[in-house]
Amino acid sequence: MIGLWDTTGNEVVKALAAERRSAGGVASGLALTLVAVVEEKMVREAEAAATIAAAAHPCRLLIVVRSDLEGRSRLDAEIVVGGRLGPAEAVVMRMYGRLALHAESVVMPLLAPDVPVVTWWHGEPPEMIANDFLGVVADRRITDSKQAPDPVAALVQRAHDYAPGDTDLTWTRITLWRTLVAGAFDTTEEEVVGAKIVAPRTDPTAALMSGWLKSRLHIDPEWEHTDRAPRMQSVQLQCANGDCVTVTREEGTALFSRTGQEDRYMPLPKRPVGDELAEELRRLDADQVYADALGAMAGIPDLDQRHAMRVHVWKDPALAERAGAVEGAMAGPGGSPV
Template structure:
């Protein structure tokens, strides 16, 4: 089916709601049976990238995609919108909203009427994650919140901030990126008998996946893994477990595959591909409850205990970045 698309420039929220309803009627069954509403907060240069990722995720989870792009907080308030139903998005429908001026600080006034009825809401930041999710109403309204610490200037510091700011229902794509690693390491215990006494992770210093792997091993095994930094690999290179009887288990990344080594056994190669963001997003959309194992790993990594015992209900804390910037400028 060809895509049904319409553009609205310098429009209003009511006009966007009416146009979306009209496009859905035109698309017919393609836009029926939505499983969730996915709100994506994106910077301008990543809009098409977010659409592509959502298209992959929508193959498993048909959704209404609401992309929010905030720009020029000091300018005149204006809303531009692009509506796409079906076509290149597959079983999904999207509204790309570019908000300017003070309207960008109140994105929820436009987004709330566009939420699909009677389905869960997921917020996904495809940009540098917010310092405090409660400052963004688009995070407060969501049942599940997905960030990506790898997009921050200091990914490890951003991951630690996710622990400070954590509420049940939060997750980070850094965690999703070690799913295959965790599967390979956990599989080694199917026939293991000796207790694990130590672990060594080799990775670049600022690789957040290595730090989450460290937290996962620490929380699951009660050990203190050693993180060995290297500049010879762009991502986490290897994970090695040492057992009480002197045996070891090692998983080493080698160009899309993993070399699995174990004492007394022949080396084996297993798939370890770098997955597209859409696959990672689809994995996180499979569950809408709190991920306790992620909370344990994040807390162990950051030294913040009992994350899973926090209140899952977030309360919006209003913050005006424009006023904060003016105050800082005046103080300077």
């Protein structure tokens, strides 16, 4: 491990090359570059998740920690090759001051050559990915709407801001649910005429499950809100012949019920973020099924027809705050101009 304090991007590039040579790292063996954007308080969580993902997908891991934007511009870096972060070539960069707004100036020279780039925001997702250059340069972009104050509203925003290559860990969290529901129809061709989801009002997985059922089955699922549990509790499907298929969450398992058949218990564990991240890294192309489900949930059709290339839209938060302060000073009581 090499620690560089108050350093420069050029020094980080040289130190990574030296550490790779001493550790015997081979850049051609990397499957991708994973750029993780996190806040200081979530760095350890991001490192733990990325370590799990890197075990399945050898990668160059670049963790960008954007800290105090008001202070002097400074870069602190920690370089680890084949150490505590698993088989990844990892660089943890803490950026302070205005440098945090231009993280790409340090990140771009560190991208592994000739491999895809995936950017993952471990925290509240950006309102517009185009405002973050680290998202614009990525082939795949992974957000987590669950981290937002209003997860369902954040998921709707993901639909408005969608471009092919985007995905959200909310989608990954319903993979096992979708597998169980779809598997119920492996031995029948009965048409589904209705569905009901029991989940809290603020659960984004329920919202996306509803969108998936709507896009696949062309029905409008009922959402029964409940406060008895923090997550989606059950999915029920009604068939045209009167049969009912229900998947109900229990402790680490799902109770699978179907009219005329004995109840069965199926595995439905709560997976760590690292496993969810590893699943998303298995595919580096656009996920059309996710786009259909997201669009159906938000009422926005043809998301997969949008252009995949993003154009960077610069947004300076310091200027936005300054403009807000000026507007507030010019307004009198009740918002009227002074």
